[in-house]
Amino acid sequence: MPTKERLVVIGNGMAGCRAVEEVLKRDPDRYEVVIFGAEPRVNYDRIMLSPVLAGEKTFEQIVINDMAWYRANDITLHAGRAVVRIDRQARKVVAEDGLEVAYDKLILAVGSDPVRLPLPGADLDGVVTFRDLDDVQAMTAAAEKGGAAVVIGGGLLGLEAAYGLSRRGMKATVVHLMDVLMERQLDESAGYLLREALAARGVETLLEAQSEAILGEGGRVSGLTLKDGRTIPCDLLVMAVGIRPNTRLAAEAGLNVARGVVVDDQMRTSDPAVFAIGECAEHRGIAYGLVAPIWEMCRTLGDVLTGRGGAYEGSLLQTRLKVSGVDVFSAGRYAGGPGCEDVVFRDAGRGVYKRVVLENGRIAGAVLFGDAADGGWYFDLMKRGEDVSDVRDTLIFGQQITEALRGVDPKQAVAAMPDSQEVCGCNGVCKGAIVQAIGEHALTTLDGVRAHTKASASCGTCTPLVEKILQLTLGDAFEAQTGPAPVCKCTHHGHDAVRRAIVEFELKSMPAVMQALEWTTPDGCAACRPALNYYLLCAWPGEYRDDKQSRFINERAHANIQKDGSFSVVPRMWGGMTSAA
Template sequence: MEKQKLVLIGNGMAGVRAVEEILKLSPDQFDITVFGSEPYPNYDRIQLSKVLQGDTEISDITLNSWEWYEENNILLYPGETVTAVDTEKQTVTTDKDRQVPYDKLIMATGSVPFMLPLPGADKEGVTAFRDIKDCEQMIESAEQYKKAVVIGGGLLGLEAARGLLNLGMEVDVVHIADFLMERQLDRTAGKMLQKELEKQGMNFLLEKQSQEIIGEDRVEGLRFKDGEEVEADLVVMAVGIRPNAALASQSGIPVNRGIIVNDHLETEILNVYAVGECAEHREMVYGLVAPLYQQGQEMAKKICGIESEGYQGSVLSTQLKVSGVDVFSTGKINEDEDTKTVKVFDDWRGIYQKVLVDEGKITGAVLFGDTKEGNQLLSLINKGAAIEEYLDQDKSDAAGIDFIASMGSEEIVCGCNGVTKGTIVNAIGEQGLTTVDQVKGCTSASRSCGGCKPLVADLLEHTLGDEYDHNQKESICACTSLSRDEVVEEIKSKGLTHIREVMNVLEWKTEEGCSKCKPALNYYLGMINPSEYKDEKESRFVNERLHANIQNDGTYSVVPRMYGGVTNSEDLRKIADVADKYEVKMIKVTGGQRLDLLGVQKEDLPRIWSELDMPSGSAYAKGLRTVKTCVGADFCRFGTQDSIGLGVQMEKKFEGLNTPHKVKMSVSACPRNCAEGSVKDVGVVGLDGEFEIYVGGNGGTHMRQAELLSKVKTEEEVIDATAAFLQYYREDANYLERTSAWVERVGLDHIQSVLSNKKTFIELIQRMNEALAVVQQQDPWKEAIESETLLRDLYKNVKVAAGSN
């Protein structure tokens, strides 16, 4: 069946999230085209303040990379704006005279900043704070000028002010109200926030109405209606946003404040939908991420032909960290004469909590300083709970876990990124996540404002139980107060040789350890004494013990190794025979140029591996997973080196190596870099007569471009340099720290200085070869099958299956 044409106008968070939902529900139904006015892939606008503050690069806030569009066959036109929609012919036209037909059209044009119509607003040095271009203008101004004025004491204005302070500017915040963030906070919380921000260096001019921006060509100051003036080299307007509905209005699509939509996000025009800040649903326009993501989910169902009750509106909640201060509000924030309140005010600790009650039911809340009850209150408001249900709740540390247990899987944990409890629980189970940072990296929960970190921590504790690491930053896990470096040093100095001995001698808090420290200790012991230490299989994560990745339905995926992505007809026949015999649900080509057999039952794993008679591709391993290659000089007219041959050598050389985290490599035969070495842990690029070696890349959630480690002449030098780099990574990195994070933490210059010492370089290679000599003598799958732990698991699984029959 011919695919329908789906066009998305707007490459922002709401629109692209809606496309993600469509791809989940019906990946083959549409040919998708996306137009975005900015010359970037989809990025997290919430984190622009971090870019401004200098904490984050633009690449770090990218939500969907260029490769994501390509992998999903999405045609993206960045830096191109749709200027007209013909709803009769069902076409869109752009500012580059491109005309594209559609069967379904999604308008996700977002919002535009409201600019006060002040005299002088067109002067140089006056800007909004809405996109990357605005950030760049503010950063450039800070390099030349010293005095900034931010008009607007709401969230956006305060974030802009914090960023400008970080850039070294003096900052006045001008606000028309007499306290800050009056739309999210009450007067008490707003005044407390002001005191905290004044300590950080912000100066506030409240109850001031701007009249004119003064100066010649460039802004020199701001004049108020009361006649007072302040100097300014930069004026940032952060006074609000309005729906960007102009294109819809011009195209005959009904508009009020925003584009009018029904519960399924349909406009009154057939086959035209609207989602996000541009859409008006039941006379409401939403500017927070969670409602917009909920809209996208319901719209996706409608577009894909799936019945649903549609979007029913949202109870708004705001959980934020404003310049390091935690604030939360939801529902009603200001009481009237019929409203009762429950209040806590602790001026010494800077804590304020107010719960509003109407007719015995909770209708709103404002929290300042301590916001851990925010999600609980939102949940209670959503279900119309009586105040007694809140007052009778356990207020001990265990209360958060009890609340987590009562949450439905569809409830939002991270409002900034629309991440549900179910998404996080599934990720913890499938990916073996044990820390808030890992959950953040995998799901984006807490990635933006960070306000939901306590809830994510509670969710980890609820899911992992005793295995949860309560002391993530200071120690390797909650079983000990010792850091990674301290543990490694103790193992070396005391000659410790096995996990139980380490726990006993170093006085572990728990006799058996946990799922975090046992794999870590197993790794550190093997790394320190590879020839003497016997790997304790039972201490490894379940995926590593079973040599397969558990999936969300409880089945497993099996990935045979294909060196350098190369296979043959005999191996393909084996895979096909096994897939038929064991009714494998899906065979998928992976990004690492291998075949993944999905939907395998746990009890079938031993027989499948036996019948395949192929080495495992280690898709689960904390070690080398793949070496991706291009076709190379033998086939490609651009190739200058034998990329396949070198890739196979490297994969066979480092196969079975244990490392702190997964390692992915690639070899490209020319600078076109078709094997994507710029986002690999080690990426080799062939040139005429030499090779470039790049390290520390990451193509995942925390995308990072690899850096040039060195240039060498021969394949042997490539392998030696890679061996020395990986061995230093093995010895110096924390367990579960990717090379990307490690390189960033210690610095490429430091790594290069270590490897440039010839004696150290040779010793690292020798220790690498010693480790490889040990692991490559083993038959890991056979050992796993013979393992008592695995046999017990398999036997238990068979008994359950027999009982169910």
């Protein structure tokens, strides 16, 4: 039996493991796979660290590949073992503990490093970055003590850090150098709406504010001084000012390095046996920091490593995000420019803003705030360069209205979507992959599609479209969910059924409820534990002991729970005038 080639991957993150998945999908028996990861844990969804920080998800819920996946695919994982040297002549890598592993093919998927501003006081305790689970745990520990947090950087990560810390009870302030939040993704109008949305969630933002020095007392951070003389007190300071490709290993090994590790269209470095993907790679002068281009790189590398050719020619960028609970989408030249015209929609009541930029009758860019459901449709029209002059009057109202006025049935619109059109941007899943999975695995539920394709398993924005594809593919066999929605994925029971059972069967603890109602998880999740805690406290106030760790309140209630149990609530003012009565 011929000996397999050995494929070594440095980086156990999203890019490295996705590349391995693409190889296994094409030729599962071709390589003996060895993966090194600097973090002492399995592969997880780094995009979803923000919900973990906010207490909306647990680490277990954001794991992409658990240990069972590594075992099932005979992958050797060296977690918590950073590679410190690549010996290209001997074709081996050396880990920090001296372990040496030979390779036939090597993939660099080492990601990027967070930028730390060289401010006085940057080395004080309590000054952290926001890059991995260790950072989240450090911020969570700081938040348990209460106090104030300052976040330097008004990009996505900075805003998510501030929002998460605010959710955990800290007074959060964002300090941003530019005059618009997320200026690389949003125009001025959308940036304004985002700032207002953050204020409603308890996050203050200071724009055009330049940091000068970090103050400290007893070796720990105590505040931030700005260039204009203002001082902002804080017990935690988060630097979220950007990332830079991690090129140290590649440079020390003598590979061609510019801003990132330079690769060709096959993701190959200057050494034919070494490849680079993800945030550490630089292709045609561009180092990508978004997930969609990384998935495209991984698909190309999967083809290359299994002898199918393939070429990566760069990516047309789109950004689809859920920032602090608000849907945001931007793509192309969203800010317009010479020769462009804008089509704008505003709904102040719903906090919705849409701007589609047209050039010569074609979409050149778009920015959506508050309602990003049509982002994929606009992006597909832009990629295909389709002339939209005939639907210009309805274009801003989205696909459903535009297609209806064209006389196109919504089902036909979904059916007409090309298989290559991306449906789930978080996980890089196209329509064709969803349809194929439904057929191959006889899937009939949304959870089944999520389990096999990961579509809609992250932020959930694409869930309605995935359901439409499921319905279209199954036809008459599709059965829509009826009855009350379950509390969460841990159970098929709805809220009313759970409350009835707690009283009827005299269930007086969370384990008792989970056992009696056959919970599918050992300890529940961030959605069901707070609900059960509340229901048990209501049903048995004299006997059930409040579990303070499970306290939770929906952010839309604008509540602020203090450590002593007291709280304040700002109710929504419907119609403008509301009296105490």
